[in-house]
Amino acid sequence: MVLTLYGTRGSIAVSNKHTKKHGGNTTCISVEAESGDTIIVDAGTGIRDLGVELLDKGKRKLNLLFTHYHWDHIQGFPFFTPIFQKATELTILGPSEEVSAEKALSYQMTRPYFPTDFTSLPSKITVKPLKKSITIGSIEIDTIVNNHPNHTRGLKFTEGKKSFVFLTDNELFAQDGKTPYEEFVKFITGSDFFIHDAQYTEEIYKKRLGWGHSTYGQVAKLASDAGVKNFMVTHHDHSSTDKFIEKNIKNLKKKYPKYKIEAAADGKTRKF
Numbered sequence: 337m338v339l340t341l342y343g344t345r346g347s348i349a350v351s352n353k354h355t356k357k358h359g360g361n362t363t364c365i366s367v368e369a370e371s372g373d374t375i376i377v378d379a380g381t382g383i384r385d386l387g388v389e390l391l392d393k394g395k396r397k398l399n400l401l402f403t404h405y406h407w408d409h410i411q412g413f414p415f416f417t418p419i420f421q422k423a424t425e426l427t428i429l430g431p432s433e434e435v436s437a438e439k440a441l442s443y444q445m446t447r448p449y450f451p452t453d454f455t456s457l458p459s460k461i462t463v464k465p466l467k468k469s470i471t472i473g474s475i476e477i478d479t480i481v482n483n484h485p486n487h488t489r490g491l492k493f494t495e496g497k498k499s500f501v502f503l504t505d506n507e508l509f510a511q512d513g514k515t516p517y518e519e520f521v522k523f524i525t526g527s528d529f530f531i532h533d534a535q536y537t538e539e540i541y542k543k544r545l546g547w548g549h550s551t552y553g554q555v556a557k558l559a560s561d562a563g564v565k566n567f568m569v570t571h572h573d574h575s576s577t578d579k580f581i582e583k584n585i586k587n588l589k590k591k592y593p594k595y596k597i598e599a600a601a602d603g604k605t606r607k608f
């Protein structure tokens with residue numbers, strides 16, 4: 337499977353000279369299965385670029401998974417051009433514990449916020465609840481409930497003997513969290529690679545307890561406890577400059593010299 341990052345920013349998209357390297361688009365990744373299936377996760381602003389690429393490649397059958405429906409994970413959806421093509425067959429899977437994906441997207445794509453209603457899109461869209469485990473083509477996807485203010489799921493992708501985990505919008509050590517830290521360690525153990533939310537430094541986190549995000553240090557601890565030495569941090573705060581992100585990665589690498597640690601950036605790709 338091939339993983340490509342299209343949006344790695346948290347809360348709101350940013351575009352300025354200080355965010356050029358890591359990019360300013362909000363969360364969106366794509367996973368291409370060996371079976372040829374396309375799985376997209378989240379529809380942050382990064383999904384706009386992905387939509388253009390998918391149309392160019394002539395990909396018509398698509399799967400879109402939502403971790404949750406906060407703005408930064410849905411705001412690119414109205415600009416995902418495949419939904420305006422009659423030939424597109426899109427299966428949407430999202431948590432339904434609080435609200436269905438259909439309702440969440442309909443709230444966004446309705447007048448006066450947007451001129452086209454979600455229900456009148458010309459593409460063939462099927463909406464299903466995201467269950468604990470699902471299979472799409474050659475990829476098995478397992479989910480875990482994150483510690484975040486609204487119902488959010490983390491995802492593990494497995495194809496043959498390879499697997500990676502995508503956990504964004506998750507507070508690893510949340511007080512009164514839905515999922516204890518040990519469960520995340522278990523969820524990640526045995527995977528080849530993982531991506532985790534590290535919106536804050538340890539210092540900033542002290543003022544953001546309960547906001548549903550983690551720190552650079554906490555994510556490195558998770559890697560160490562799970563024995564997965566290859567990981568990326570994502571959901572960069574909108575106020576974090578490239579310089580600031582790089583400084584934090586450098587500090588982590590000093591503490592964990594044998595680990596392969598990277599900051600997620602729009603355009604990065606990994607093959608498993």
Ligand SMILES: [Zn+2]
Nearest residue numbers: 346347408505
């Ligand atoms: Zn977010």
Ligand SMILES: [Zn+2]
Nearest residue numbers: 404406484505
């Ligand atoms: Zn969120």
